[in-house]
Structure formats: structure tokens, C-alpha cells
Amino acid sequence: MEFKTATADECLNTIKGLPFVRVRTYATDDHGSHKALQLVSYGDYHGTDSDAANYRELIARHGEVFYTSERGHGERSLLILNDRGVSPFAAALDNSDALDKLRVLAAELSRLEDYPLLSEAQQSKYVDELADAAWEEWLKYEVRGELQLLDSTYEDWEDATPAGGGDVETEFREAYYAYSGNEWVCETATSVVNTRHEEAVSYAARTVFGWDV
Structure with a gap:
């Protein structure tokens, strides 16, 4: 038409x-x-x-x-x-x-019948927002479990001291999200996962705690 x-x-x-x-x-x-x-x-x-x-x-x-x-x-x-x-x-x-x-x-x-997306920039921004919100919603709890697998003596954020001497959780969050290999993919319309999650945890543990992992 x-x-x-x-x-x-x-x-x-x-x-x-x-x-x-x-x-x-x-x-x-x-x-x-x-x-x-x-x-x-x-x-x-x-x-x-x-x-x-x-x-x-x-x-x-x-x-x-x-x-x-x-x-x-x-x-x-x-x-x-x-x-x-x-x-x-x-x-x-x-x-x-x-x-x-x-x-x-x-x-x-x-x-949209030919290509189901109006704006790739809008989609990228949306996925970034979901990724940023994931930390408080569920991600930090999963990260704690991964750290216990990397070091059996580790129990909580307070059990390790960041190299920079700042707030443990804040520094670890920043390092996790700074990992250049992160790949955030939507599982549903309102949730994301990082397909490089384990690598990001290891990177943050090396960066913040100085662990040899």
C-alpha cells in the first residue's frame, strides 16, 4: 500500500x-x-x-x-x-x-513483518538496563556462590579484602561489569543472563581480591 x-x-x-x-x-x-x-x-x-x-x-x-x-x-x-x-x-x-x-x-x-525491530539502539539500551538491574535482583547472590566454588574458605563479601581497600561489593560489581567479554542475552522479555558469567567472576576475583584464578 x-x-x-x-x-x-x-x-x-x-x-x-x-x-x-x-x-x-x-x-x-x-x-x-x-x-x-x-x-x-x-x-x-x-x-x-x-x-x-x-x-x-x-x-x-x-x-x-x-x-x-x-x-x-x-x-x-x-x-x-x-x-x-x-x-x-x-x-x-x-x-x-x-x-x-x-x-x-x-x-x-x-x-516489522520483514524485520521485527524498530531500533537496534533502543534494544541495546533496554538490554543494558536489564543487565544493570540484575545485580540487585539476583546476580550478586549467584556471584557469591561462584566465589565459594573458587575458594572454599570464602563465605561472604566481608571474608575478602579488595586490593583498593574500598567497599567489597561495590568494587566487585564494578569489576564484574567491566569485564570486556561480557555478553548479555535476554532469556525472556524482562530478564537477561551473561553468557560469560563464570569468566566475569574470575576476572573480578583477580582484579579485586588478587586471587590466582
Whole structure:
């Protein structure tokens, strides 16, 4: 389709026909309902890091035209309404600026059939954020277990003294993340693992504790 001249209905019908788009019905405050097109959704148990990156990128590009939905288990969805006369998008479809935005959105979403990612930079940033958050969520506890395997006399952070004399956990965290071989890969849409984890632990142990490992 030539989106530059497409009507609002043609754009919405194109979006609705994309294999990853779902039609959902939502209740309104007056006990009625309206239909919405779910463009992307991800959470702890569904979706991928590409979905999460596309969610962020679409908001960055066209945020004012979307509804967002957040549920349990980290679920986030991005939607546009598919009923004329209902804000925030459909009410302005006769406005040329709004129609131009809809045309651009339809074209961008259509390209996802060929390549499922809008922005590699957005995906990289998202994975970096997950990796950074992993330390407090679970990673530091796994690291402690790895250190006990490297040295049977080691029990906790306080059992070793960093060469720099600073805070043990802080210095070890910095060294772990500084390991140049780290490769962070998403297991789910909201979690990552470092495929070079054991090597990063050994590197940090050498750097911070001076261990011969």
C-alpha cells in the first residue's frame, strides 16, 4: 500500500491485519465498550526484548497517540483505539496532522513483518538496563556462590579484602561489569543472563581480591 495517500480507515485496517496485532475490547466509564488495537505486548512470561524495545521506540516516536496498559507480572501493552470519535487518536482522524501520523505509524508497523525491530539502539539500551538491574535482583547472590566454588574458605563479601581497600561489593560489581567479554542475552522479555558469567567472576576475583584464578 502507498501510505502517503492512504485514508484513516485504510491505515487502521492495514494495522489490524498485521499478524502480531490483536483486537481487544475495553469497558468505558459509562458501561459501554470500545475496541482497541494492541500493537505490542510483553511481560515476564511472554514477548521478547524486541517487543520491549519496540514498545519504547513507538512511545518515543508517537507517544501521544497511544494508550498504555500495565498488568501483573511485568505485562505492558501499547494500544490505539479503533473507534471513531473516541480519544485520543480516532477523534482527530480528520485532522491532517493526525492522519499523517497514522500513515507513518502504519508504514512503520508494516515493516516489522520483514524485520521485527524498530531500533537496534533502543534494544541495546533496554538490554543494558536489564543487565544493570540484575545485580540487585539476583546476580550478586549467584556471584557469591561462584566465589565459594573458587575458594572454599570464602563465605561472604566481608571474608575478602579488595586490593583498593574500598567497599567489597561495590568494587566487585564494578569489576564484574567491566569485564570486556561480557555478553548479555535476554532469556525472556524482562530478564537477561551473561553468557560469560563464570569468566566475569574470575576476572573480578583477580582484579579485586588478587586471587590466582
